[in-house]
Amino acid sequence: MKEKFLFWRISSWLLGSLLVLPIIAIFITAMGNSDQVFSHLMNTVMSTYALNTLGLVVGTVLLTLVFGLPCAWLMAMCRLPGEKILQWALILPLAMPGYIVGYLYTHWFDYAGPIQIWLRELFGWQHVSDYWFPDLRSLWGACFVLALVLYPYVYLLVRATFMEQSNNLLQSARLLGCSPWQSFCRISLPLARPAIAVGVSLVAMEALGDFGTVSYFALNTLTTAVYDTWLGYSNLNAAAKISAIMLLVIFLLISSERFSRRKQKMFQQQCGNDSHTKYQLTGWKKWLAVGWCWGLVGCAFLLPMLQLVVYAIDYFAQSWTEQFKNYSLNSLMVSLAAAIFAVLLALIVNFYQRLDSSSISTVPMRLASLGYAVPGTVLAIGVMIPLTSADHLVNDVARSLDLGRPGLIFSGTMFAIIFAFVVRFAAVAIGSIESSLVKIPPSLDMAAKTMGYASTAMLRKVHLPLIRRGCLIAGLLVFIESMKELNAAILLRPFNFETLATYVFNFASDEQLEVAAFPAILLVIVGLIPLVMVNRSLEQKH
Known part of the structure; x- marks a missing residue:
């Protein structure tokens, strides 16, 4: 009996719809x-x-x-x-x-x-x-x-x-x-x-x-x-x-x-120099x-x-504070969580597209990738709209059941920033894992099915070991991009919550970047990692 991949189909469409929801919410709210x-x-x-x-x-x-x-x-x-x-x-x-x-x-x-x-x-x-x-x-x-x-x-x-x-x-x-x-x-x-x-x-x-x-x-x-x-x-x-x-x-x-x-076409028989x-x-x-x-x-x-x-050396004592350590931990937590969720999402939508060869199977993957083209400030608006509605719904239900008011459990916590980062950078993880999956020959899938493996077992025992490097790269890229993201973080951060990016920006806005020079250098060094990876891949191709 042919497997219907019901779990992968439902999961992919739910995740794709969830990640495109902020964009839809912006246009719906704009009409109000x-x-x-x-x-x-x-x-x-x-x-x-x-x-x-x-x-x-x-x-x-x-x-x-x-x-x-x-x-x-x-x-x-x-x-x-x-x-x-x-x-x-x-x-x-x-x-x-x-x-x-x-x-x-x-x-x-x-x-x-x-x-x-x-x-x-x-x-x-x-x-x-x-x-x-x-x-x-x-x-x-x-x-x-x-x-x-x-x-x-x-x-x-x-x-x-x-x-x-x-x-x-x-x-x-x-x-x-x-x-x-x-x-x-x-x-x-x-x-x-x-x-x-x-x-x-x-x-x-x-x-x-x-x-x-x-x-x-x-x-x-x-x-x-x-x-x-x-x-x-x-x-x-x-x-x-x-x-x-x-x-x-x-x-x-x-x-x-x-x-x-649209009509431009170029064909070159001998490429490279x-x-x-x-x-x-x-x-x-x-x-x-x-x-x-x-x-x-x-x-x-x-x-x-x-x-x-020079600033970091001269102002190191003022930079190395408990605030810096706490905000570094904040950035680490939200960026790591965003990287993990983005990689899991990318695995689901990519694997569903591999299982189902129909053209419609690519739609969840494309929907989940749309957030990368949205500016962080605009995305923050789109994220806040459905999360605020979800908070109101949860509080209304809790009050009707005499359970009190849970408060802003979605829009007022780290959940908002993590969700925004996943929406913003899921395309990075999807692209990285997609490039790894396409290198696996379909014959391995057929061999696994012949041996009686269901889709979940096939992913765990066949595909994951082969795309492990792609998953690590995807997680690393999302982690780094999330560490540097300022626009969404400055609007969605909870009360008394800072990331390294907002911490540095606040000092720069107050004309005191000298004090935040050390965390600024840390952000720059983190940002260099994907650039080195991109340039190395470019050199390997040529």
């Missing part, structure tokens, strides 16, 4: 009455929020292209001194939180900062009216800071595409007399358009959902509007309306990117290329990291 708060915002400040958001996204995208594209082409197509180290170093800024870089740069370049003090002493300037200096606490300053930490998205994706381009095309370009610049403009760049589009989409979504940097720079965007409307006006419906607008913008970004290249086909830069071009790449690494990672290390 917001007591004219939303109308007031639309008539007064919403246009400013929208224009600032548009300027932030466009400016950040343009700067990431300026930073990332040249580095990607130089690392993939040219021979440079120290390129083995440099290709690793260029991804390091992705581990640096934007609000930390923003704090450090404003500290360096403010009127009372060391740069302007040195310039006034050097040229004898006495007052701010004696000279002009760019104001970093502005829209362009936020774009610059975000571009410094987000350009690795473009660099990684485009570099991989450049490395996969056909040797025949590049050699033909050389035979036709194309210079490296002409080869880049006429061949490499057009072929890399899909990777550029994906990288730009990721950068745009990150910039759209950023809260820490824009909040520190006092820049009003749609993300800060969600935060202010919820906590300032205490109006969840109005916050849900703004969140729904942001989700629609993200949907349009992704859809337009795919629509723009080696050291023999790379351009050998000489003279001033070589040193300009090396200076550009190392200068970018220095500005985006080395100098901020060095400043944090």
Whole structure:
């Protein structure tokens, strides 16, 4: 008798529906009455929020292209001194939180900062009216800071595409007399358009959902509007309306990117390039290329990291406190719980998709992955809506049974943060386990069924031992992402509960990052782990 996989089917659909529930809740709540708060915002400040958001996204995208594209082409197509180290170093800024870089740069370049003090002493300037200096606490300053930490998205994706381009095309370009610049403009760049589009989409979504940097720079965007409307006006419906607008913008970004290249098809018979086909830069071009790449690494990672290390040494006594230990334990608990639940969920939906080969079996997996595209601040709204309803239901039932009032057992505890982290990062675990499962030949499944193994026994005795490494990587990635997540944690944290990310952000907001430099370094080091894993996998493929 053919097994119906009833447990796996029901579990997958329940989990997929549960994880997409926050997104559905945002749109349902957005249709409710917001007591004219939303109308007031639309008539007064919403246009400013929208224009600032548009300027932030466009400016950040343009700067990431300026930073990332040249580095990607130089690392993939040219021979440079120290390129083995440099290709690793260029991804390091992705581990640096934007609000930390923003704090450090404003500290360096403010009127009372060391740069302007040195310039006034050097040229004898006495007052701010004696000279002009760019104001970093502005829209362009936020774009610059975000571009410094987000350009690795473009660099990684485009570099991989450049490395996969056909040797025949590049050699033909050389035979036709194309210079490296002409080869880049006429061949490499057009072929890399899909990777550029994906990288730009990721950068745009990150910039759209950023809260820490824009909040520190006092820049009003749609993300800060969600935060202010919820906590300032205490109006969840109005916050849900703004969140729904942001989700629609993200949907349009992704859809337009795919629509723009819907008919684009590229076929290459010989892919990849080696050291023999790379351009050998000489003279001033070589040193300009090396200076550009190392200068970018220095500005985006080395100098901020060095400043944090100096702060951590000078303020270690103030940093190593009981608060730091408690908040580190908080981060460890919620991140570990999120990693465990995300891996279990990923196992269920992936295994169901393997058992049932029909196209509908992939739907729960796709539903569970949608949360990764939702900004953390928006996701916090979506999580709070169903959890608040669940709390009201539990308290009403308990009161009707004379059991008292349990309180906010869902929305007022660590459960809210853990649930948000699972919704946000389940796609990471699903993708990692999916890539491990597809490598297992179907013949092993048939052999296990022949031996009388049911689906649960087959997963435990056949698949789990083979995908153990993929599960560990999935859990590690979710754990690290949860440790760094600020947007959802700062809105969903219970009373008197902090994570390392919110702890560091609070000190940065109070202009006291020096005291939190040690936990900030810990967050950066944790963030480096997935970057090393990504770069190693990229090198193994080539």
